[in-house]
Amino acid sequence: MASQTSQKIRVAVVGGGLAGLAAGCALTEAGFFVSLFERRPYLGGRASSYQHPGTGEVVDNCQHVLLGCCTNLVDLYRRTGVEDKIRWYDRLVFLEPGGRQSWIGPSFLPAPWHNTPSFLGAACLGFADKVSIARAMIALLRRAPADDGKPFLGWLESHHATRAAVERFWKAILISALNEDLERVSVSYAALVIRESFMKSAEAGRMGVPAIPLSELYRAAGDYIEARGGDIRLRSTVEGVRWDGAGVRVLAGGVETQADYLVLTAPFDATARLLPEGSETAALRGQLGRFSTSPIVGIHFWFDRQITQLDHAVLLDRTIQWMFHKSKLQENPHPSKERLGGAPGLSGVSVSSTGSYVELVVSAAKALVGKSKNEIEDLALAECREFFPGAREAQLVKSTVIKEVHATFSPEPGGDAYRPVQTTAWPRVFLAGDWTATGWPATMEGAVRSGYLAAEAVTKGAGAAREFLVPDLPATGVMRLFD
Numbered sequence: 001m002a003s004q005t006s007q008k009i010r011v012a013v014v015g016g017g018l019a020g021l022a023a024g025c026a027l028t029e030a031g032f033f034v035s036l037f038e039r040r041p042y043l044g045g046r047a048s049s050y051q052h053p054g055t056g057e058v059v060d061n062c063q064h065v066l067l068g069c070c071t072n073l074v075d076l077y078r079r080t081g082v083e084d085k086i087r088w089y090d091r092l093v094f095l096e097p098g099g100r101q102s103w104i105g106p107s108f109l110p111a112p113w114h115n116t117p118s119f120l121g122a123a124c125l126g127f128a129d130k131v132s133i134a135r136a137m138i139a140l141l142r143r144a145p146a147d148d149g150k151p152f153l154g155w156l157e158s159h160h161a162t163r164a165a166v167e168r169f170w171k172a173i174l175i176s177a178l179n180e181d182l183e184r185v186s187v188s189y190a191a192l193v194i195r196e197s198f199m200k201s202a203e204a205g206r207m208g209v210p211a212i213p214l215s216e217l218y219r220a221a222g223d224y225i226e227a228r229g230g231d232i233r234l235r236s237t238v239e240g241v242r243w244d245g246a247g248v249r250v251l252a253g254g255v256e257t258q259a260d261y262l263v264l265t266a267p268f269d270a271t272a273r274l275l276p277e278g279s280e281t282a283a284l285r286g287q288l289g290r291f292s293t294s295p296i297v298g299i300h301f302w303f304d305r306q307i308t309q310l311d312h313a314v315l316l317d318r319t320i321q322w323m324f325h326k327s328k329l330q331e332n333p334h335p336s337k338e339r340l341g342g343a344p345g346l347s348g349v350s351v352s353s354t355g356s357y358v359e360l361v362v363s364a365a366k367a368l369v370g371k372s373k374n375e376i377e378d379l380a381l382a383e384c385r386e387f388f389p390g391a392r393e394a395q396l397v398k399s400t401v402i403k404e405v406h407a408t409f410s411p412e413p414g415g416d417a418y419r420p421v422q423t424t425a426w427p428r429v430f431l432a433g434d435w436t437a438t439g440w441p442a443t444m445e446g447a448v449r450s451g452y453l454a455a456e457a458v459t460k461g462a463g464a465a466r467e468f469l470v471p472d473l474p475a476t477g478v479m480r481l482f483d
Contacts, residue, residue, distance in 0.1 A: 009033065009462050012250045012257060014238050014274070015265035017045020018444055019432040021221040022076055022451025023263050023458075026468040028228035029079075030459055035259065036225060037252050039237040042215040043222050046407065047444060049213035055300070055398050060214045062298050062404050063324045063359050069196040069204035070445035071470045072452060080220040086208040087311075087329060094124045094172065095313040095323075097386040106202035110477025112141060114202045124316060129165040136161060141199065141482055144191045149413045152190035153182035172314050173198075176321055178441050179294045179363045179408045186413040189441045200483065201476040209312065209324065211331040238266075241274050248428055261461065263454050265432040268409065280425035290418040291435060293406040297365040299380040300326075302397040303356040307390035318383045319368070320360040327357040355397070360384060365403075373401045408442035409435045422454040427461060430454045 009032050013020045016038025024034045042048055049060045066073050066086070077083040091105030102122035106114040120130065136159045139145075145155065152174070156166060171182060177193045178185050197205045210217050222232045236252040241262060243249070248262040264271045272288045275281040299320070313323045360380050362368055368376055377399050385391045409415075419437040422430050432454035433447065440446035452468035459466040475483035 009261065009464075010035065010259040011261045011263060011458060012037065012241075012248060012259035013263045013265060014241070014250065015045065015433075016040070016043040016218075016222070016232070016234070017265060017433075018047060018073075018076075018218070018447035019434065019436075019451040019454070020045070020263070020265035021218060021225075022072070022448040023265060023432050023455045024225045024230060024451075025076065025079055025221055026452055026455035026466075027458060028225050028230045030455070030464065030466050032458070032462075034225055034230040035233065035250075035257055036222075036230065037233050037236040037238050037250065039235065041234050042219070043232070043234075044215045044218040046404065047214045047218065049215040052300075052400055052402075055302075055400050057300075057302070057357075057398070057400075058213050059300055059400070059402065060210075060298075060359070061402055062296050062407065063322070063361050064210065064214060064444060066208045066444055067197045067204065068206035068208070069200065069473050070208075070443070070448075071473055072448040073445045074208075075470045076221065076448050077217075080224045082212075082217055082220045085210060085212050085217055085331075087211050089207045089209070089311070090202070090205075091118070092207065093310060093313045094122065094168070094316055095310075095387050096124055096316050097318060097383075099387060099389060100124070101313075106205070111201045111475065111479040112137070112199040112477065114477070115198065115205070124168050126162075126164060129162045129168070132160055132162045132165045133169055135159055137194070137199070140191050140194055141479075143482075144195055145187045147186045147188040147413055147416060150187065151183045151413055152185045152187050155187045155190075156182070168316050172316060172321070176314075176361070176363050177443075178411050179296060180410045180412075181364050184294075184410055184412055186411055186415060188416075189411040192440070196472070200479050201473060203476075204473045207312075209329050211329060213330070238274065242276070243426055243428055261428050261430065261458050263430045263432055263451075263458065265451065265454075267406070268433065268435045271431065271433070284420060284424065287418040287420050288435075290415075291409045292412065294363075294408055294410050295365045295369045296404045296407040297362045297368045297376065298402045298404075299360040299362075299376060300400045300402070301356075301358050301360070301381070301384065302399065303358070303391065303394040304397050305354055305356065305390070305394045307356045307358065307384075307388045307394050313387070315360075315383070315387055318386065320362055320380055320383050322361040323384070323387070324359045324361070325356065326359055327355065356394070358384070369403055369405055376401045411441040422450065422457045430457050 013036040052059045094102040102124040104118045107117045238252045240251045250257045268288045421437045432450040434442040436450045438446045438449040
């Protein structure tokens with residue numbers, strides 16, 4: 001139970017993304033009073049949904065998925081009562097142009113060999129490709145390579161990966177997970193994804209997809225904070241912050257709010273702008289200035305008929321990389337405007353029960369961000385019809401393209417050297433965000449971990465130390481010898 005002292009302590013959280021929500025939920029549970037500031041009219045940050053003005057439909061700004069190894073994200077869902085709003089899948093389907101399918105999923109074998117039977121039967125990979133992948137997996141089995149400043153693509157080449165193995169397996173998995181090209185990905189983060197999701201256990205590799213719009217999913221975290229006495233302030237752009245030895249002051253909408261502690265969870269560039277002038281700030285800004293970002297593009301298509309029975313698919317050999325069949329995935333295609341933060345006129349997914357609403361995703365989409373909406377839609381529609389014969393006869397009812405130009409920071413080789421920890425030179429100021437030092441790349445799991453770590457630091461500073469970070473899933477089978 002929280003102490004009487006902690007119940008009186010006020011914490012200002014700037015940013016209503018996953019890092020801010022995780023920090024806010026943890027701190028309110030510990031008995032602190034939380035005021036959370038979010039400039040948008042809804043919660044979720046980059047993992048949010050809104051009514052798209054061009055279509056009238058409620059869309060996610062980008063498709064977000066999680067894996068079973070995302071223990072802290074799952075903990076946040078459990079804490080806020082939305083764990084049952086995630087659809088879990090044990091198998092991935094790899095789809096080639098023309099429609100040939102290869103399924104990879106677990107079997108009765110112990111980890112790390114649980115996927116072996118389906119992997120050996122995957123038609124999208126030849127024998128030499130499978131041998132080269134197995135060779136690299138064995139190297140990753142023995143240990144997780146350290147970040148030596150060289151990219152993962154070079155590591156694969158040094159382990160004699162075939163071209164098809166790189167294109168149809170390593171890129172298909174890792175570009176989507178890390179949102180970066182393999183020639184710009186550190187070896188350590190690529191290894192983390194493969195070891196945690198493919199090798200440690202079958203449970204760790206399950207893929208979860210939200211069954212409701214993202215802002216509805218994360219509104220539950222806002223409800224959790226408010227139910228425990230916290231204060232959620234939407235449409236509140238923070239214009240400045242000030243702090244001294246006695247506390248902090250947050251200026252938003254011309255109104256100043258006083259708090260004992262401050263957690264900054266805005267994107268790294270916005271955080272840099274809020275810092276005061278001074279030598280300590282110059283050093284931190286220098287770290288934040290080292291980040292580069294990578295874009296994601298989502299293409300939303302509404303067809304007048306079903307184009308596939310698949311819920312989702314990894315798409316090979318083309319520009320688009322994933323298909324998510326939103327009209328099959330979403331359990332409630334008509335969310336209320338209240339649940340999405342009060343934006344007017346939300347109508348949900350209006351495609352009929354016989355139609356298909358699909359989102360096509362391109363990660364590390366540098367080649368697309370400069371193209372027009374029509375160019376991207378034409379390319380995506382042509383490729384969609386290559387993969388799904390049902391789309392060739394279907395009428396496209398409406399469509400839109402959403403570009404997240406600065407979707408995530410790039411997990412570049414050597415990047416951990418400038419990711420800041422949650423504590424700062426100012427005893428009452430803390431940082432959270434997927435860009436902080438979490439040991440994970442820019443993922444929802446990394447964001448939640450950062451929020452929990454920041455909350456832990458606040459409670460420690462307040463003399464009421466708590467732990468919120470959830471342990472990783474344990475390795476199973478033979479992987480227990482290497483964990």
